[in-house]
Structures are given as structure tokens and as C-alpha cells.
Amino acid sequence: MKHVQSADGTTIAYDQIGHGPAVILVDGALGSRAFGFLVPLATGLSPHFTVIIYDRRGRGESTDTQPFALEREIEDIEALINEVGDEAFLYGISSGAALALEAxxxxxxxxxxxxxxxxxxxxxxxxxxxxxxxxxxxxxVLAEGRRGDALGLFMMFVGMPPEHLEGARQQPMWPMWEAVAHTLPYDAAALGEDGSVPTEKATRVPVLTLVMDGSASFPFMNTTAIALAKAIPNGEHRTLEGQTHEVEAKVLAPALVEFFNT
Structure with a gap:
């Protein structure tokens, strides 16, 4: 594990594997290095790139500095880029994709x-x-310190039936999710005021961009991906066959290697 200091003094913890041009992986809501969700992808990319997996502020072994603003998370990514060189490829998944776009x-x-x-x-x-x-x-709910209730709100917002919530609370992962539930507003901030597709902002993305979705995922993800790719001046859309929102590294890694190396 390594550390870098962000502009506001927050310490960002990260792991680095592989050799080659730098790729920074930006996780989505609740994700941190402790869960290991991005490790298979990092492993698949490591023969071609220096891969950075980091704990977003307030999660895992990264600290946090209040008050929060979306700009702080962008500064965290900039600190990582500065640490590994003057530039890097950027990949984001779910709300981490929204943060990567903003950055x-x-x-x-x-x-x-x-x-x-x-x-x-x-x-x-x-x-x-x-x-x-x-x-x-x-x-x-977070103003009252109710992280468990915040986590419940998130799970129901993304589609969990209310009657399944009590069962979710009994899962072994629940305490780890609850520990980082106070960062859920950070993900919400990355998605904007109402969570709609930011087509105007997308026109200001200055680099080649690959926008992906999975063919077995929620239908709105495909609609969103197409709209984003059309709005980004140098945007390309690709649907990964058979993939859900929990995309498999063995499918995603080759797509990223091809895109970043082309």
C-alpha cells in the first residue's frame, strides 16, 4: 500500500501493480480496496499498464477532510496522476464513472x-x-449518524425490494458497507442535481472516450451510454455481450487494453 496527499491534506491510500503507462481505476458507491472488487481487473491490465487502485476519500485507509465538495475528489485523482507521472488513463465504473467524467x-x-x-x-x-x-x-439520516439507514436508502434506490432489506442487514458484508455509507452523498454529488445524463457537460470532455454498458444489464444503462457517447466529441460506444452491472474482468480487461493501446 502507498499513500499520496491530496490538495486539502487528505491522505489517499492506493495499491500499484504492473508496468507501463498508468491507469487509474475509479470505484463506484461503497467500493474500497478492502472489498477487492477491482483486483481481477487490475490483474488483467497489469501486463500492459501500471494500474492504480485507490480508496476514495472516507473509505478504507484513506482519510477525509470536511467540508466535502465534488472538487475534492477530483483533486484526489489529480494527486494520483501527479504521483505516477504527468498523465494517466482513467477508468470509472458506475458512480465512479460519473466521477471520472467530471475529473x-x-x-x-x-x-x-x-x-x-x-x-x-x-x-x-x-x-x-x-x-x-x-x-x-x-x-x-446521515446528519443523525444513521449510516445503516443511509445504506438501506441506497439499496432500495438501486432496486432492492423493501421486504428484502432486513435479509440484507444479516449479510456478512453489511458492517463493511455500513462503515462507508457516509460517503454515499459523494457518489450522489458526482451524478449531479437530478442524476440525468449530463449531455452538455459531456461536450466538454476533451479526450478519446469509450462508453460501455452490458447487454444483460438494466435497459436504461444502454440508453444512457448511447446518449453519453453521442454527446462526447470523441466518444465511442460499446456494449459488452452478456454482461450485467457487475461486469466480469475477463471481458472488460481486453476491451480496455484494446482501447487504451489503440
Missing amino acids: TVKLGHKVKKLALYEAPYDSDAARKLAFRTYRKQLVE
């Missing part, structure tokens, strides 16, 4: 290329309203 707009050509997998934007009117309600409820 690329801000950091410009410090990001060599950008790859996104299923950024969960949704421009449906009902979902935009639900997203606003979810963000408001998150603030309320």
Missing part, C-alpha cells in the same frame, strides 16, 4: 483517455424526482 472535464489532457462503464445517469422524469428525494433523505 476529465476538469483536468483536461492530464487524462490521456477515458473509459466509462455504466455511469448510472437516468433522464427519466420519475427517476430524476426519485434521485432528488434520495439525496435529501441521505442528508437527513
Whole structure:
């Protein structure tokens, strides 16, 4: 494990494997190195790249500095880029894809290329309203220190039936998820005010961008990916066959190697 200090003094913990041009992997909601979700992907990329997996602020072994703002997480990514060189490829999954997009707009050509997998934007009117309600409820329960309730709100927002929530609380992973539930507003911030597809902002992405979704995932993910790829000046869309939101590293890694090396 290594550490780098972000602009506001926050310590960002990260692992580094492989050799070659740098690739920074940006995890989604609740993700941290402790879960190991990105390790198979990093392993698949490591013969070609120097791969960075990091704990987003407030998670794992990274610290946090208040007050939070989306710009702070962009500064964290910039600190990692500066640590490994002057530029890096950037890959983000789920809400981490939204953060990676925001970082690329801000950091410009410090990001060599950008790859996104299923950024969960949704421009449906009902979902935009639900997203606003979810963000408001998150603030309320976390202000009272109710991380478990915040986690429950998140799980129901992404589709878990309320009657399944008590069973989820009994899962061995629940305490680890609950420990980082206070960072859920950070993911919400990356998705914007109402979670809709940021087509205007996407026009300001200055680098080649691969926007991906899975053919077995939620239908709105495909709609979103196509809209993003069309809005990004140098955007390319690709659907990974048979993949859900939990994309398999053995399918994703070759797609990223091809894109980053082309």
C-alpha cells in the first residue's frame, strides 16, 4: 500500500501493480480496496499498464477532510496522476464513472483517455424526482449518524425490494458497507442535481472516450451510454455481450487494453 496527499491534506491510500503507462481505476458507491472488487481487473491490465487502485476519500485507509465538495475528489485523482507521472488513463465504473467524467472535464489532457462503464445517469422524469428525494433523505439520516439507514436508502434506490432489506442487514458484508455509507452523498454529488445524463457537460470532455454498458444489464444503462457517447466529441460506444452491472474482468480487461493501446 502507498499513500499520496491530496490538495486539502487528505491522505489517499492506493495499491500499484504492473508496468507501463498508468491507469487509474475509479470505484463506484461503497467500493474500497478492502472489498477487492477491482483486483481481477487490475490483474488483467497489469501486463500492459501500471494500474492504480485507490480508496476514495472516507473509505478504507484513506482519510477525509470536511467540508466535502465534488472538487475534492477530483483533486484526489489529480494527486494520483501527479504521483505516477504527468498523465494517466482513467477508468470509472458506475458512480465512479460519473466521477471520472467530471475529473476529465476538469483536468483536461492530464487524462490521456477515458473509459466509462455504466455511469448510472437516468433522464427519466420519475427517476430524476426519485434521485432528488434520495439525496435529501441521505442528508437527513446521515446528519443523525444513521449510516445503516443511509445504506438501506441506497439499496432500495438501486432496486432492492423493501421486504428484502432486513435479509440484507444479516449479510456478512453489511458492517463493511455500513462503515462507508457516509460517503454515499459523494457518489450522489458526482451524478449531479437530478442524476440525468449530463449531455452538455459531456461536450466538454476533451479526450478519446469509450462508453460501455452490458447487454444483460438494466435497459436504461444502454440508453444512457448511447446518449453519453453521442454527446462526447470523441466518444465511442460499446456494449459488452452478456454482461450485467457487475461486469466480469475477463471481458472488460481486453476491451480496455484494446482501447487504451489503440
